[in-house]
Amino acid sequence: MTLGLKVLAAVVTVLRVVFAGQVSYNEQYRPQYHFSPPENWMNDPNGLVYHNGVYHLFYQYNPGGITWGNMSWGHATSSDLTHWKQQPIALLARGFPDNVTEMFFSGSAVVDADNTSGFGENGRIPLVAMYTSNYIVTQTLPSGKTVQANQQAQSIAYSLDDGMTWTTYDVANPVILQPPAAYSDQILNFRDPNVFWHSPTEKWVVVLSLAELHKILVYTSDDLKNWVFESEFGPVNAIGGVWECPNLFPLVVDGKKSSLKWVLMIGLNPGGPPGTVGSGSQYIVGDFNGTTFTADPDNVYSETTPPPSDSVVFADFEGTGTFADLDWTPTGDLVGQSPVNGTLANQQPVTGYLGKRLVNTYLNGDATTGNLTSQSFTISKRYINFLIGGGRDLENTAMYLKVNGQTVRSATGADSENLLWQSWDVGALQNQNAIIEIVDTATGGWGHILVDEISFSNSIARSQVANWVDMGPDFYAAQGYNGLSSNERVVIGWMNNWQYGQTIPTSPWRSAMSVPRRLSLTTIGGKPTLVQNPTENWKSIVPANSIVHDVWHSVNGNKLLGSVGKSFRVDLTFSDRPSAASGASSQFGIIVRATADFSQQTRVGYDFATKNMFVDRTQSGDVSFDSTFADIYYSPLTANNGKITMSIYVDWSSVEVFGGQGETTLTTQIFPADSATYAQIFSTGVATNDVDVRIYKVSSTW
Numbered sequence: 001m002t003l004g005l006k007v008l009a010a011v012v013t014v015l016r017v018v019f020a021g022q023v024s025y026n027e028q029y030r031p032q033y034h035f036s037p038p039e040n041w042m043n044d045p046n047g048l049v050y051h052n053g054v055y056h057l058f059y060q061y062n063p064g065g066i067t068w069g070n071m072s073w074g075h076a077t078s079s080d081l082t083h084w085k086q087q088p089i090a091l092l093a094r095g096f097p098d099n100v101t102e103m104f105f106s107g108s109a110v111v112d113a114d115n116t117s118g119f120g121e122n123g124r125i126p127l128v129a130m131y132t133s134n135y136i137v138t139q140t141l142p143s144g145k146t147v148q149a150n151q152q153a154q155s156i157a158y159s160l161d162d163g164m165t166w167t168t169y170d171v172a173n174p175v176i177l178q179p180p181a182a183y184s185d186q187i188l189n190f191r192d193p194n195v196f197w198h199s200p201t202e203k204w205v206v207v208l209s210l211a212e213l214h215k216i217l218v219y220t221s222d223d224l225k226n227w228v229f230e231s232e233f234g235p236v237n238a239i240g241g242v243w244e245c246p247n248l249f250p251l252v253v254d255g256k257k258s259s260l261k262w263v264l265m266i267g268l269n270p271g272g273p274p275g276t277v278g279s280g281s282q283y284i285v286g287d288f289n290g291t292t293f294t295a296d297p298d299n300v301y302s303e304t305t306p307p308p309s310d311s312v313v314f315a316d317f318e319g320t321g322t323f324a325d326l327d328w329t330p331t332g333d334l335v336g337q338s339p340v341n342g343t344l345a346n347q348q349p350v351t352g353y354l355g356k357r358l359v360n361t362y363l364n365g366d367a368t369t370g371n372l373t374s375q376s377f378t379i380s381k382r383y384i385n386f387l388i389g390g391g392r393d394l395e396n397t398a399m400y401l402k403v404n405g406q407t408v409r410s411a412t413g414a415d416s417e418n419l420l421w422q423s424w425d426v427g428a429l430q431n432q433n434a435i436i437e438i439v440d441t442a443t444g445g446w447g448h449i450l451v452d453e454i455s456f457s458n459s460i461a462r463s464q465v466a467n468w469v470d471m472g473p474d475f476y477a478a479q480g481y482n483g484l485s486s487n488e489r490v491v492i493g494w495m496n497n498w499q500y501g502q503t504i505p506t507s508p509w510r511s512a513m514s515v516p517r518r519l520s521l522t523t524i525g526g527k528p529t530l531v532q533n534p535t536e537n538w539k540s541i542v543p544a545n546s547i548v549h550d551v552w553h554s555v556n557g558n559k560l561l562g563s564v565g566k567s568f569r570v571d572l573t574f575s576d577r578p579s580a581a582s583g584a585s586s587q588f589g590i591i592v593r594a595t596a597d598f599s600q601q602t603r604v605g606y607d608f609a610t611k612n613m614f615v616d617r618t619q620s621g622d623v624s625f626d627s628t629f630a631d632i633y634y635s636p637l638t639a640n641n642g643k644i645t646m647s648i649y650v651d652w653s654s655v656e657v658f659g660g661q662g663e664t665t666l667t668t669q670i671f672p673a674d675s676a677t678y679a680q681i682f683s684t685g686v687a688t689n690d691v692d693v694r695i696y697k698v699s700s701t702w
């Protein structure tokens with residue numbers, strides 16, 4: 001009787017929560033073909049499972065607010081990964097709304113077709129979800145287990161009606177109460193179970209993260225209830241923030257069934273890709289035998305990446321002498337000074353340099369100013385590569401390449417004590433005499449510059465600290481579908497960032513999901529590389545005929561395309577080309593979501609000098625809600641047979657770019673005015689050849 005009343009009360013709450021308010025899916029910034037909840041806060045995708053022809057999308061959801069809190073599992077279903085139907089909340093924060101005692105954090109779900117759990121009844125196959133219980137207060141649970149305030153432990157729930165309603169397994173939850181004894185001090189940071197069936201060993205496997213320690217733990221089970229700790233992995237590669245939301249899955253390489261690799265995908269917050277602020281995702285390719293993940297050796301990177309093998313070093317700042325001894329002419333406070341090691345007093349450790357010494361102008365702290373000028377040299381290779389760090393200020397903490405007294409190339413750090421490779425494409429400056437000048441005229445915050453290993457090469461040098469799933473700021477906590485055929489992998493990511501996610505200017509909802517992406521592994525640059533493409537299904541909403549199809553032998557300057565709308569796809573191909581001799585920008589691309597006067601615009605394109613595609617959202621519309629939002633994001637992309645290919649998916653508040661075959665992606669949110677419907681092609685520096693632009697209108701899925 002009491003129980004019956006409670007159940008009834010819960011159902012009433014759910015209905016009120018889901019159907020409160022009228023939403024049109026036509027509000028300003030409302031994604032038209034990306035999933036977003038009707039109202040309230042959403043973050044990570046959870047429990048992605050395909051069963052009986054239905055794709056389930058559960059997600060972290062606050063039924064009581066538009067920022068993070070009251071974490072529950074929201075639910076939507078789809079038959080084509082494109083059109084979504086909102087469903088009642090699957091797991092409502094326990095005690096909501098008045099006295100929440102347990103929140104349901106991220107997790108995953110499987111179809112227990114063989115009824116290993118014994119949850120099946122009357123021939124109904126159970127779906128089993130595994131999630132992190134976050135306990136608000138110290139309490140003794142119905143299972144008799146005692147948990148502390150803020151403890152994170154792993155629990156399960158099951159559904160006997162194909163995922164529509166769920167029962168938590170209260171007689172035994174949490175089924176993994178705490179991490180192994182060696183990590184018993186980590187009970188507040190133990191989360192995000194990703195469970196899957198491993199057929200070779202006929203076991204359930206779950207991977208979990210010890211967030212603060214940058215470790216992934218592997219457990220196995222026969223019945224989803226009793227779990228055995230097997231192994232741990234990490235830390236490796238990117239560790240600039242907590243590790244969350246691990247996913248482990250197999251993929252064949254180059255479509256060959258005989259060549260199977262496992263991919264471990266891990267969310268980081270903060271510490272996302274270089275050039276972004278906040279959260280991001282990395283992946284590691286390796287092998288998994290049912291108990292242990294082993295990274296491929298060429299997927300584990302050290303802090304420093306060596307330059308290309310053909311490099312001729314111009315200046316490595318090694319030895320013992322002063323700048324003058326090394327043939328650099330110092331001015332200002334740098335007169336009489338020398339290169340230094342990476343551990344200066346009062347400075348965070350400097351990382352990413354090679355050898356023992358580097359240029360560091362943080363001598364008397366940021367107060368030090370002065371310049372260093374190199375001897376003259378003749379430009380003879382395609383690239384000048386160098387490691388650079390320190391302040392991000394092209395005027396005051398910068399390095400310049402000068403020819404005949406004119407600055408033809410420049411570079412700065414990224415407000416970081418970590419040196420990263422940058423390159424100048426000097427293909428158009430061959431046989432010219434040049435000098436390099438290192439300038440520090442800044443005294444305030446980040447008023448210093450770090451430089452090392454200036455070298456000449458015919459290849460571009462890039463720092464590799466991790467494989468990034470997406471180089472943009474807005475792709476996090478991606479999760480793959482369970483229940484698809486064994487070699488099929490489709491992931492959905494949260495298209496937002498913890499840096500500003502809770503202040504984006506949308507209402508009455510916050511956050512959208514990425515377009516579902518089909519993953520494959522393709523050998524690129526000698527390594528199995530993650531390749532992503534939007535799933536085929538959603539093409540149903542793209543009419544066959546393009547609204548723009550322009551072919552130009554050569555484009556120099558701008559070509560106005562007129563008003564093309566707010567939700568569309570652009571396919572762009574063009575020929576690679578050298579950068580301009582003058583050091584002027586050498587870019588080709590398309591401006592989208594521009595107002596008629598182009599005061600608002602989002603530039604999407606390719607930089608020939610650095611071989612990066614980019615999204616520039618500095619003038620994209622409302623950027624006021626976070627000081628880091630107005631920025632430019634880059635992602636490496638090399639030409640294939642001399643051609644660059646980009647597919648750009650534009651929605652009312654996002655731009656997702658897939659470069660090449662899909663081996664590099666850039667996902668960014670934008671918040672333009674409703675009137676920002678114009679588009680324009682641009683080519684800067686010199687002309688770009690063999691241009692083919694197609695724009696397809698995308699219909700609303702709502």
Ligand SMILES: *[C@@H]1O[C@H](CO)[C@@H](O)[C@H](O)[C@H]1NC(C)=O
Nearest residue numbers: 062064065067068069070097
């Ligand atoms: C949780 O939900 C309650 C009830 O709707 C609401 O009053 C409260 O503000 C919510 N908490 C947060 C952090 O959103």
Ligand SMILES: *[C@@H]1O[C@H](CO)[C@@H](O)[C@H](O)[C@H]1NC(C)=O
Nearest residue numbers: 094095098099100101137139
């Ligand atoms: C909240 O719920 C817990 C667990 O059911 C209970 O012990 C506590 O007394 C409740 N607090 C309030 C204010 O209702």
Ligand SMILES: *[C@@H]1O[C@H](CO)[C@@H](O)[C@H](O)[C@H]1NC(C)=O
Nearest residue numbers: 115118119120121122123124
């Ligand atoms: C699943 O196992 C339970 C426990 O053994 C049993 O009661 C139930 O009939 C089984 N259900 C199915 C669909 O096999």
Ligand SMILES: *[C@@H]1O[C@H](CO)[C@@H](O)[C@H](O)[C@H]1NC(C)=O
Nearest residue numbers: 201288289290291292293294
């Ligand atoms: C997997 O590999 C690990 C490490 O080599 C080994 O200890 C373990 O026994 C292997 N497990 C299986 C199921 O083969």
Ligand SMILES: *[C@@H]1O[C@H](CO)[C@@H](O)[C@H](O)[C@H]1NC(C)=O
Nearest residue numbers: 331332369370371439440441
């Ligand atoms: C350093 O170089 C900058 C830019 O070329 C110049 O403005 C400044 O006067 C120089 N400072 C010194 C101390 O030489």
Ligand SMILES: *[C@@H]1O[C@H](CO)[C@@H](O)[C@H](O)[C@H]1NC(C)=O
Nearest residue numbers: 339340341342343344345356
């Ligand atoms: C680095 O330089 C500082 C200051 O000159 C010195 O105290 C320190 O011992 C040096 N460290 C190493 C590892 O050489």
